[in-house]
Amino acid sequence: MKRTIFAVLNIWKTKSILWPISLLCKMAKCVITGYPRGLIVEPSQKCTGGCAQCSPALNPVNLSPELLKSWLASAPASPVTIHFSGKHSDPLASPNLKLLTQIATKFSSMVSISTIGLGMKPGDELLPVDRWIFSIPAATEKSWQELRGSNELSQVIENIRTVQQKSKAMTEVVFTIWKQSAQDLKTFEQLKQKENWHHTQIVFGRFDSEGNHFGRKENIALNHKDSPYSLKGNSLIRNYTPKNCPLVDYLFLDAAGTLWPCPFANEKSLGLVKPTRDSWKITKQWKKQKQQRVYPECKWCL
Numbered sequence: 001m002k003r004t005i006f007a008v009l010n011i012w013k014t015k016s017i018l019w020p021i022s023l024l025c026k027m028a029k030c031v032i033t034g035y036p037r038g039l040i041v042e043p044s045q046k047c048t049g050g051c052a053q054c055s056p057a058l059n060p061v062n063l064s065p066e067l068l069k070s071w072l073a074s075a076p077a078s079p080v081t082i083h084f085s086g087k088h089s090d091p092l093a094s095p096n097l098k099l100l101t102q103i104a105t106k107f108s109s110m111v112s113i114s115t116i117g118l119g120m121k122p123g124d125e126l127l128p129v130d131r132w133i134f135s136i137p138a139a140t141e142k143s144w145q146e147l148r149g150s151n152e153l154s155q156v157i158e159n160i161r162t163v164q165q166k167s168k169a170m171t172e173v174v175f176t177i178w179k180q181s182a183q184d185l186k187t188f189e190q191l192k193q194k195e196n197w198h199h200t201q202i203v204f205g206r207f208d209s210e211g212n213h214f215g216r217k218e219n220i221a222l223n224h225k226d227s228p229y230s231l232k233g234n235s236l237i238r239n240y241t242p243k244n245c246p247l248v249d250y251l252f253l254d255a256a257g258t259l260w261p262c263p264f265a266n267e268k269s270l271g272l273v274k275p276t277r278d279s280w281k282i283t284k285q286w287k288k289q290k291q292q293r294v295y296p297e298c299k300w301c302l
């Protein structure tokens with residue numbers, strides 16, 4: 001919550017003086033009607049990372065701008081925030097990203113992009129978003145190579161610089177600690193000073209129960225003193241029981257245009273494929289399920 005308030009204050013600097021009023025009106029409508037205030041959107045099933053050991057989608061699809069528009073136009077309460085992100089994929093891989101972000105800005109008050117920062121095309125830095133979140137998995141070339149099987153650190157740093165120089169959007173850098181980069185904290189702090197990264201966050205890599213991303217057991221920083229997971233025999237266990245669902249007020253729209261309770265809970269019977277008011281009404285029932293963390297994936301969710 002603190003992070004969101006901080007982001008709102010930073011984004012306000014780039015908006016009109018009256019922007020908080022429209023933000024509050026949208027927020028009030030979501031609260032009164034009981035609809036979620038945030039939507040996470042996956043623009044593409046493709047990825048720009050090209051990491052060794054990763055199995056990219058065989059026939060990746062891109063979210064069509066028309067479908068995003070249909071979902072947003074049929075929503076009884078427009079989301080306050082729209083966040084473009086990937087799920088074993090990256091938003092920058094979408095050929096439709098400019099149109100998608102333009103549509104998002106029409107319907108919501110804050111638009112952000114979360115990316116691994118690779119595959120930026122000229123002009124991407126000027127996309128109409130309020131916040132760029134670059135996620136880096138390592139702060140040294142050596143640990144990046146060990147984790148991803150290639151070294152793209154300098155390329156990402158260059159792309160962050162381009163956004164910092166040319167975009168008015170807030171730029172945030174998130175360092176995710178994995179087993180291979182658990183010793184990189186000091187270097188990350190030095191990089192932060194050198195590159196003038198004003199907004200940063202440090203998080204632990206998550207266990208991915210689907211097993212097809214970095215969150216495989218062998219990549220989790222289990223030996224770190226603050227690791228959220230540990231090993232019991234050969235089994236991975238979570239070190240504490242989180243109280244709340246971290247995405248209780250968010251929904252997830254995947255690149256195929258299907259709406260889900262969150263990016264992780266994806267049992268086939270849950271997905272909504274028709275962008276209608278009736279579909280949105282069903283999403284209201286998900287809130288209680290999420291609060292009770294009833295989905296199998298909730299077991300691993302921090």
Ligand code: SF4
Pocket residue numbers: 244245246247248261262263264265289290293294295297298299301302
């Ligand atoms: S997996 Fe469960 S706890 Fe995690 S975001 Fe989804 S609904 Fe919430």
